[in-house]
Every structure is written in C-alpha cells, then in structure tokens.
Amino acid sequence: MSEVDRERPRHMLFDAEGKPTRDKPWIFRTYAGHSSPRASNELYRQNLEKGQTGLSIAFDLPTQCGYDSDDPVARPELGKVGVPINSLDDFHILFDQIPIEKMNTSMTINGTSMWLLALYVALARERGVDESELRGTTQNDIVKEYLARGTYIFPPEHSLRIIAEMYEWCLEHVPNWNASNICSYHLQEAGATPAQELAFALVNAIGILDLLKERGRFTHEQFEQVVGRVSFFVNSGIRFIEEMCKMRAFAKLWDEITRDRYGVKNPKYRLFRYGVQVNSLGLTENQPENNAWRILIEAMGVTLSRNARCRALQLPAWNEALSLPRPWDQQWSLRLQQILAYETDLLEYPDIFDGSHVIESKVEALCESAREEIDKILGMGGVRAAIESGYMKSELVRSMSERMRAIATGELTVVGVNRFTEGLPSPLLSGDDGGVFKVDSSSSEETLAVLEKTRRERDPARVKAALEALKAAAKNGENMMEASIECALARVTTGEWANALREVFGEYRPATGIEGQRLGLENDRVEKLRARIGALVDRLGHRPRIVVGKPGLDGHSNGAEMIAVAARHVGFDVIYSGIRLTPEQIVESAVEEDADVIGVSILSGSHLELADQLVAGLERAGAKDIPLVFGGIIPKSDFAALEAKGVSRIFTPADFELVEIMEQIIGVVEASAKG
Amino acid sequence: MSVEWIDAALRGEKRAIARLVSLFEDRRVDRASERRRVIEALDAHPEVRAAAIVGITGTPGAGKSTLTSEIVRHTRRLEPELRVAVVAIDPSSHVSGGALLGDRTRMRLPPGDVNVYFRSQASDTALGGLSPHTFQVCRLLHRLFDVVFVETVGIGQNEIDVRHLADRVYLVMQPLGGDEVQFLKAGIMEVPDEIVLNKCDEAEAALRSYRALKAALSLARPFDGDSIPIHRVSARTGMNVELLTERILERARLDRQSSLHAREVHHFARWVEDEWGRVGLRALESFGGAEAVMREAGDFDAAQAFFDRKVRAAIAASTAS
Numbered sequence: 001m002s003e004v005d006r007e008r009p010r011h012m013l014f015d016a017e018g019k020p021t022r023d024k025p026w027i028f029r030t031y032a033g034h035s036s037p038r039a040s041n042e043l044y045r046q047n048l049e050k051g052q053t054g055l056s057i058a059f060d061l062p063t064q065c066g067y068d069s070d071d072p073v074a075r076p077e078l079g080k081v082g083v084p085i086n087s088l089d090d091f092h093i094l095f096d097q098i099p100i101e102k103m104n105t106s107m108t109i110n111g112t113s114m115w116l117l118a119l120y121v122a123l124a125r126e127r128g129v130d131e132s133e134l135r136g137t138t139q140n141d142i143v144k145e146y147l148a149r150g151t152y153i154f155p156p157e158h159s160l161r162i163i164a165e166m167y168e169w170c171l172e173h174v175p176n177w178n179a180s181n182i183c184s185y186h187l188q189e190a191g192a193t194p195a196q197e198l199a200f201a202l203v204n205a206i207g208i209l210d211l212l213k214e215r216g217r218f219t220h221e222q223f224e225q226v227v228g229r230v231s232f233f234v235n236s237g238i239r240f241i242e243e244m245c246k247m248r249a250f251a252k253l254w255d256e257i258t259r260d261r262y263g264v265k266n267p268k269y270r271l272f273r274y275g276v277q278v279n280s281l282g283l284t285e286n287q288p289e290n291n292a293w294r295i296l297i298e299a300m301g302v303t304l305s306r307n308a309r310c311r312a313l314q315l316p317a318w319n320e321a322l323s324l325p326r327p328w329d330q331q332w333s334l335r336l337q338q339i340l341a342y343e344t345d346l347l348e349y350p351d352i353f354d355g356s357h358v359i360e361s362k363v364e365a366l367c368e369s370a371r372e373e374i375d376k377i378l379g380m381g382g383v384r385a386a387i388e389s390g391y392m393k394s395e396l397v398r399s400m401s402e403r404m405r406a407i408a409t410g411e412l413t414v415v416g417v418n419r420f421t422e423g424l425p426s427p428l429l430s431g432d433d434g435g436v437f438k439v440d441s442s443s444s445e446e447t448l449a450v451l452e453k454t455r456r457e458r459d460p461a462r463v464k465a466a467l468e469a470l471k472a473a474a475k476n477g478e479n480m481m482e483a484s485i486e487c488a489l490a491r492v493t494t495g496e497w498a499n500a501l502r503e504v505f506g507e508y509r510p511a512t513g514i515e516g517q518r519l520g521l522e523n524d525r526v527e528k529l530r531a532r533i534g535a536l537v538d539r540l541g542h543r544p545r546i547v548v549g550k551p552g553l554d555g556h557s558n559g560a561e562m563i564a565v566a567a568r569h570v571g572f573d574v575i576y577s578g579i580r581l582t583p584e585q586i587v588e589s590a591v592e593e594d595a596d597v598i599g600v601s602i603l604s605g606s607h608l609e610l611a612d613q614l615v616a617g618l619e620r621a622g623a624k625d626i627p628l629v630f631g632g633i634i635p636k637s638d639f640a641a642l643e644a645k646g647v648s649r650i651f652t653p654a655d656f657e658l659v660e661i662m663e664q665i666i667g668v669v670e671a672s673a674k675g
Numbered sequence: 676m677s678v679e680w681i682d683a684a685l686r687g688e689k690r691a692i693a694r695l696v697s698l699f700e701d702r703r704v705d706r707a708s709e710r711r712r713v714i715e716a717l718d719a720h721p722e723v724r725a726a727a728i729v730g731i732t733g734t735p736g737a738g739k740s741t742l743t744s745e746i747v748r749h750t751r752r753l754e755p756e757l758r759v760a761v762v763a764i765d766p767s768s769h770v771s772g773g774a775l776l777g778d779r780t781r782m783r784l785p786p787g788d789v790n791v792y793f794r795s796q797a798s799d800t801a802l803g804g805l806s807p808h809t810f811q812v813c814r815l816l817h818r819l820f821d822v823v824f825v826e827t828v829g830i831g832q833n834e835i836d837v838r839h840l841a842d843r844v845y846l847v848m849q850p851l852g853g854d855e856v857q858f859l860k861a862g863i864m865e866v867p868d869e870i871v872l873n874k875c876d877e878a879e880a881a882l883r884s885y886r887a888l889k890a891a892l893s894l895a896r897p898f899d900g901d902s903i904p905i906h907r908v909s910a911r912t913g914m915n916v917e918l919l920t921e922r923i924l925e926r927a928r929l930d931r932q933s934s935l936h937a938r939e940v941h942h943f944a945r946w947v948e949d950e951w952g953r954v955g956l957r958a959l960e961s962f963g964g965a966e967a968v969m970r971e972a973g974d975f976d977a978a979q980a981f982f983d984r985k986v987r988a989a990i991a992a993s994t995a996s
Contacts, residue, residue: 578780
C-alpha cells in the first residue's frame with residue numbers, strides 16, 4: 001500500500017457519504033463566574049456572543065462547601081472564586097435569557113453536586129423545559145477533593161453514595177447528563193506524575209463503577225450505558241508530547257478496563273471521553289506574559305491527536321498566577337482556541353500519530369507504569385482505602401516536593417523563574433488595574449439581599465417538610481435526588497440543604513499529607529538556620545513556635561503543608577492547624593499556643609479581608625505582638641495595604657525557595673522575640 | 676512580671692494562661708524562682724482550683740485524639756461549669772529538634788469556648804510519652820482548671836511516665852491491633868487504671884479483641900483485687916462515649932483535691948536525669964535523694980536551682996582538684 005489511494009487518501013477525512021470533511025471542533029468553554037448571579041449572567045451572555053459554545057460555571061467556595069452567603073465562615077469568600085448560589089432564585093438570575101435546553105453546562109461542583117443538579121432540574125421544571133433534554137456535567141469527583149482540592153463535606157462513604165445515586169437518577173431522568181467527571185486535573189496540580197495521574201484517575205473511576213455494580217440497581221444493558229456516561233476531566237502540562245501520549249494511554253487503558261473488568265461489549269460505551277482544563281500549576285508569576293505560550297503549547301497536547309482529542313477545552317488566562325483573570329484575559333484565551341480550530345488545518349486530518357513507533361513506545365511505557373500502580377491500589381482495597389490510609393495523599397506530596405526540589409536545584413528549567421530571569425518589564429501589567437481583576441465588593445450586598453428576600457417570602461412549612469423528607473431519605477437509604485429537587489422548589493438554601501445532610505452523615509476530617517515529605521534540603525543554609533533556631537531557643541527559653549493555617553474555605557492545602565514541613569525541618573515547633581479555619585480559630589490557636597509567629601496561606605483572593613479579621617482578632621485577645629506572615633496568590637499591588645494592616649512578610653509563588661522563606665520567617669521571629 | 680497574669684488566668688483569659696504555660700515550659704533554670712512566685716501566689720489566691728489530671732495514652736492510630744476531643748465535647752455538655760484543659764504531646768524530630776504538632780486539626784473543639792484550653796507540646800528528646808515540661812505545665816494547670824487531660828505521644832516500652840503524672844490513666848486500644856500480647860511483654864498492661872477499647876463499631880473484631888484483652892490482663896495483673904474496667908466505645912459513631920465521659924468525670928471528682936506533692940519527687944528526679952543524665956542521678960543520690968533535696972531546698976522550683984548550683988559547684992571542685 002505504498003501508493004497513494006487516489007480515491008480516499010489516508011491523510012484525509014471522509015464523512016458517511018464518502019465526501020471529504022473536517023472534524024467539528026471541541027466545545028469551547030471558559031471557567032467563569034464571580035461576584036453575584038447577576039454579574040455572572042452578564043459575563044456568560046457576553047462569552048456566548050463571542051463564540052463560546054458551552055458554559056463552565058465556577059461557584060464560590062461557600063457554595064462549594066455548603067454554606068449560605070451570610071454564614072460567618074462564608075463572608076470573606078463571598079463571590080471570590082466563583083458565583084454564590086443560595087437558592088433557586090439565584091439560579092433564575094444566573095440563567096436569565098440563557099436557553100438551558102440548548103446549553104451544555106459544566107458545573108465545577110463536588111461536595112454539593114447533588115444540590116446544584118437539583119437546582120438545575122428545578123429551574124427546568126419551573127421554566128417548563130423538558131428535563132430529559134438537559135445536557136451537561138456535574139464535576140462531582142470527590143476523590144480529588146479529599147486529595148487535593150478540599151471542598152469535601154461528608155465522609156467518603158456518604159459522598160460516594162451521593163455520586164452513585166446521581167448516576168442512578170440521571171440515567172432514568174436526564175440521560176445526557178454526566179453525573180460525575182473523573183478529575184485528574186487536580187492530581188497534576190498537586191504534583192502527580194503522568195503515570196500517577198493515569199492510575200489515580202482510573203482507580204477512581206473503578207471505585208465508582210464497582211460501587212454502582214455492587215448496589216445492583218441496573219441491568220447489564222443499563223450498566224453499559226452508565227459506563228458510557230463516565231467522563232474524565234484532565235490536566236494538560238507543558239511536556240506536551242508526553243501529555244499527548246498520556247491521553248492516548250488513557251484511551252487505551254479505559255478501553256481495557258471497561259472491556260475486561262466490566263464486560264462492556266458496545267465499543268461506543270468504552271470510549272474515553274474527556275474535557276480539559278489546561279494546567280495552571282506551571283503558570284508563573286515571574287514574566288507572566290510567557291504563560292500565553294505555555295497555554296498554547298499545552299492546548300496542543302490535548303488536541304493534536306485525533307484519537308485522543310478532548311471533547312471540551314478550557315484554557316486558563318496568562319495572568320492566573322497573579323490573580324483572577326479579567327474578562328479580556330479570558331477572551332484572549334478563547335481566541336487561541338478559535339484560531340487553533342478554525343484557522344489552522346488541525347481538524348482536517350485523521351490521527352497524525354498512528355503508526356509512529358516513538359509515540360507507540362511511549363504510550364506503552366506509560367500504560368505499563370499505570371497498570372502497576374492501579375494493581376497496587378486495588379490490592380490495598382481500592383480508592384477509598386487508599387485515601388483513608390493517606391497513601392495517595394503522601395504519594396502526591398512526595399511528587400510535589402520532588403518537583404519543588406528539581407526547580408530549586410535548577411534540574412528542571414522554568415524560563416523566567418530559574419533560567420533567563422533577566423527581562424524587560426511587562427507592559428501588560430501597566431494598566432490602571434495593574435493587570436489584575438478585582439471583585440466589586442458591593443455585589444455581595446445584592447446577593448445577601450436576594451437571600452434575605454428568599455427566606456422572607458418562602459413557605460416555611462413547605463421548607464420544613466422538604467428538609468425532613470431529605471433527612472429521612474438520607475437515613476433510610478432512599479435516593480435523595482427527588483427530595484433535593486423538592487427542597488430546591490421550596491426555596492431551601494444551600495446551607496440548609498448541606499446542614500440537613502451534615503446532621504445525618506457527619507463531616508469529614510482529612511488525613512494531611514504532612515508525613516512523608518522529602519524536601520531535599522540538606523545544606524549549609526539549613527545548618528545555619530538550625531543554628532539560628534538554637535540561638536532563639538536560648539533567648540526565648542523555648543523552641544520557637546509557628547502556627548500554620550489556612551483560613552477560609554479554599555482547600556488547596558499543598559502550600560501550607562509544604563511550609564509546615566519546611567519549618568519543622570529547620571527546627572521550629574509547628575502547630576499545624578489545618579484548612580478551612582475561620583480567622584477566629586487561627587487567632588485562638590496562636591493565643592493558646594503562645595505562638596512566636598503566625599503563617600497563613602491564602603489563595604482565594606480574600607487576603608485583605610482576612611488580614612483585617614486576623615489583626616482585629618489578635619487585638620481583641622491582647623496578642624497583637626504576634627507577627628503575621630502571609631503566603632499565596634497575592635498581587636503586588638496589595639502588598640502595601642497588607643503591610644499597613646500589620647502583615648510582616650508576604651510570600652507569593654515567585655518565592656519558590658523554601659530555605660529562603662524560612663530565613664525570612666526566622667528573621668521575623670528574631671526581630672520580635674519577646675525574650 | 677508573670678504574677679500579673681494570674682488574675683486574668685483564673686478568669687479564664689487565654690492569653691494570660693498561655694503566657695504562664697510558657698513560663699512553666701521555659702527551660703532556663705533561672706526561671707524557677709519566677710515559677711515559684713506564681714505557684715505561691717496561686718496557692719494563696721481564693722479562686723485557686725485543683726484539677727484532677729487524667730492521662731490518656733495508647734498506641735498511635737488507636738484514635739486518642741478523636742476520642743479525647745469527643746470526651747471534651749461531652750464534658751462541656753454534661754458539666755458546662757467545669758474548666759477543662761487539654762495538653763497533647765507530639766514527637767519531635769531527632770534531626771532538627773522541630774516538631775509538627777497536628778493534634779489541633781484532629782481535635783476540632785468548639786471555637787471561642789472560654790472554658791476549654793488546648794495546648795500542644797513537643798516531646799523534645801524525651802522518651803516516655805511526655806515532654807520534659809509536661810509535669811511543670813500540669814503543676815500550673817492543676818491550679819487553674821478542674822480537669823486536665825494529658826494525651827501522650829503514644830505508648831511503648833518506656834512510656835509509663837504518665838503513671839507518675841496523672842491521677843488516673845486510660846489506655847486507648849483498637850480492636851485486633853495485636854497490641855494485647857505486645858503490651859503484655861512490655862509491661863504496659865501495668866500502666867493503666869482503665870482500658871478503653873476504641874473503634875468498637877466493628878462488632879465482631881471488637882468482641883474478639885475484648886476477650887483477648889481480658890485474658891491478657893488476668894495474666895499481667897493476677898493480683899489485682901478488682902479487675903480493670905474495659906470500656907468498649909467508638910469515637911467515630913459516638914457509641915458509649917457519653918457513658919465513658921460520665922465515668923471519667925465521676926472519678927475525676929474523687930481525685931480533684933489530690934495534691935501533686937508526692938508526684939513532685941518523681942518528676943524532680945526525672946528533671947535531674949533530663950538535665951544532667953546519669954552523672955546527675957549519681958549526684959542526686961550522693962546528696963541524699965530527690966525527696967531530701969526537695970525538703971532541703973524548700974520546694975520543687977527551689978530544688979531545681981538548688982541542685983543546679985550544687986552540682987555545678989561539685990563539678991568545679993572536682994575539675995579544680
């Protein structure tokens with residue numbers, strides 16, 4: 001077959017009638033939502049006008065963690081990383097003038113996924129839309145919440161039950177809905193290697209399918225259909241050839257698993273379907289304009305190979321390491337997708353890697369290590385056991401510290417960070433807004449007013465009955481979807497729904513990844529630090545104590561954990577207070593433990609509010625003398641305001657060297673030593 | 676001056692309590708006189724309290740922290756007027772000397788509760804499940820609170836120190852941890868006054884373990900008049916935790932007025948060993964033993980300074996000659 005087939009050349013695509021064709025592009029999405037339902041609605045309508053083809057809704061942390069907007073723990077986070085949703089009234093505003101029957105809507109929601117789906121279905125019912133026409137995805141991947149992202153609410157067994165019930169309910173009522181979306185995205189963010197990403201995501205899917213099988217509510221035909229509904233959400237990093245191979249490995253392994261483990265005969269249901277959010281971890285704060293190229297390259301990793309091309313693509317914005325992106329930044333990323341899909345010839349070819357020995361060999365190598373890891377985890381008792389024992393978490397933390405070490409030693413090149421660091425200042429950062437987005441704080445008043453109105457106007461008897469029915473279903477093992485939809489229609493609020501289930505299921509407390517970290521920090525600088533700590537011990541009469549904690553609802557705990565481990569490594573006594581703390585709790589820890597310094601990690605953008613609350617709390621407790629240091633995604637333009645509030649040092653992703661951070665923190669303690 | 680904190684500490688102000696605790700953890704010998712002033716002022720104060728000290732020990736993973744936090748919760752509910760302190764000890768790194776004190780995350784106590792005080796302690800290099808400063812801190816907390824829970828690092832061959840600290844020691848175990856035989860070998864079974872078998876929601880394992888434990892106990896302590904109580908609970912589901920708490924509080928009421936004086940002798944000797952090692956212990960013996968030294972010096976705090984002076988003088992004399 002060396003000759004070119006003149007009728008149907010192998011480099012071309014043909015449709016069912018044999019006419020040359022090109023592929024339809026993937027769904028273009030932008031992860032978006034902020035401030036209030038009204039502001040987000042405007043943004044969505046703008047984005048749809050610009051040629052975006054699907055919605056990807058970002059919810060704020062209180063909504064993700066099951067709190068009403070007026071809950072004390074929610075206030076500083078309100079509308080920060082996404083849109084706040086308190087009740088069905090907010091959904092009416094959020095989707096105003098958007099035809100939901102025509103939309104493919106992806107909701108990044110996990111702990112409260114059942115509630116948000118119930119709201120969406122209730123919205124359809126009130127609008128008179130046939131609910132079986134709804135299309136979209138609730139992320140609903142609780143495994144990565146336990147491992148990396150932190151917006152879990154209930155213990156694993158109950159969370160898994162919720163996911164299973166959503167699959168069961170959706171198959172019957174909303175057959176085109178993806179009840180969950182197995183995410184490996186956050187695993188890569190948390191430091192997973194490609195093989196770990198493959199293995200962890202696949203055992204996660206196995207965990208769900210095993211559970212569904214065990215519950216036995218499906219015939220085999222139905223079960224095959226359910227397998228066909230399992231979709232994935234993947235990360236794409238800068239090593240784009242390997243990432244492309246990873247996607248091919250995913251497709252291959254998923255085909256194997258669904259065929260061999262679950263006996264799925266129909267090849268259609270064995271397809272590996274996935275969406276992508278391109279990696280934000282590798283985006284740098286230094287020379288942020290370089291991120292535009294990184295995003296382009298990473299987008300290619302998941303689009304080049306036709307057989308492993310994503311179904312939907314979300315790109316971050318070039319300035320995400322600095323703050324939340326502005327609408328213009330998001331538009332710039334959307335344009336990248338449009339150029340790739342409509343200007344280039346990408347969609348005109350069959351798979352361009354089929355037949356490449358190099359690619360084939362790489363894919364097989366990835367499959368091999370992933371299979372080993374999968375067997376290992378299944379041998380431990382599966383994904384739930386591997387979470388509860390802390391195995392997966394400590395593996396991830398180990399990979400992450402390895403990455404940090406490699407960047408610190410220069411083994412891993414990051415342009416603009418540890419090589420080619422000299423550059424001209426970026427004109428992109430010189431606008432009036434400093435190149436970053438600020439949430440309009442007045443928008444929270446509107447959200448709170450709507451919530452108050454909802455509470456005032458609803459029928460309390462119906463609310464009470466709906467919540468009782470929900471609790472009853474939770475207790476006696478009935479499917480909770482219909483009860484949740486009734487809650488939605490009755491104008492129950494997000495916090496009330498979550499609290500009712502908290503009463504029945506309890507709340508989850510995580511294993512931290514603190515043990516098992518290797519920092520690779522053994523050098524003169526560490527020795528010097530230990531000597532300085534030794535001198536402090538003599539001066540203070542005790543080993544210096546640092547309280548490390550993460551206020552607010554953002555659960556990305558890696559940064560705080562890394563600091564905690566590094567601080568112990570140089571000789572601090574570290575009181576690690578964990579995540580999801582109110583400022584009051586951090587103050588209480590610091591006061592009761594008589595801390596010498598407090599370190600807080602903040603990624604949600606609420607640093608100014610949290611600084612106010614922490615300082616006020618310390619003042620009330622008569623402990624204003626305990627110095628505060630902040631770390632997280634904090635724009636330079638906020639440094640002066642934070643310092644004025646009394647924050648002694650501010651670390652950002654540009655400060656990636658742990659030893660350097662420790663030197664500075666010890667400096668802070670030395671300067672304030674009470675003696 | 677630390678005595679200024681006393682009124683506030685007795686009122687339950689946490690900053691004041693915390694600063695005083697730091698004084699009692701302070702490893703500089705010259706702080707002994709300051710501590711002595713605080714103890715004297717407290718003992719003369721009309722508001723002074725006398726807490727029972729409850730030791731909670733057990734293997735890592737047995738669920739000590741969760742159980743302690745549940746016990747504290749129930750205590751707050753059953754007897755809201757009681758002032759409760761918790762001291763939780765975690766191990767220090769032998770390389771850097773630093774420690775990760777993570778018990779606060781495991782023990783989510785109600786925030787802003789003025790009647791509960793929680794303090795983490797690093798074990799330092801001490802073997803024995805307590806920190807070198809635990810006893811010192813308990814001397815203080817004993818006078819500020821009604822119940823003090825001390826949660827040890829874990830329990831192993833050397834970790835029987837808690838006996839010399841607490842009025843009553845509860846050993847927390849988990850079903851089929853295989854601990855029964857190990858404990859028997861290590862003599863741990865001689866430590867506790869009562870045993871708590873946690874995680875008993877797994878009924879079958881719990882029952883088997885309960886029986887194994889009964890058998891092990893009758894071997895380890897054949898001469899006990901009353902058999903040691905074994906409580907079957909589950910901190911996770913809450914099973915029997917309220918009952919256990921009632922029992923602990925009832926015992927604590929009986930132990931409340933007990934004095935720490937007898938224990939000071941033991942802990943003074945421990946301090947000598949921590950600070951001066953075997954040389955110190957030999958010196959202590961040559962001075963007539965811990966009790967005699969304490970009597971001569973006046974009290975526990977004075978004894979530290981007194982011994983420090985004496986042993987330094989002895990060393991100076993021996994190097995001079």
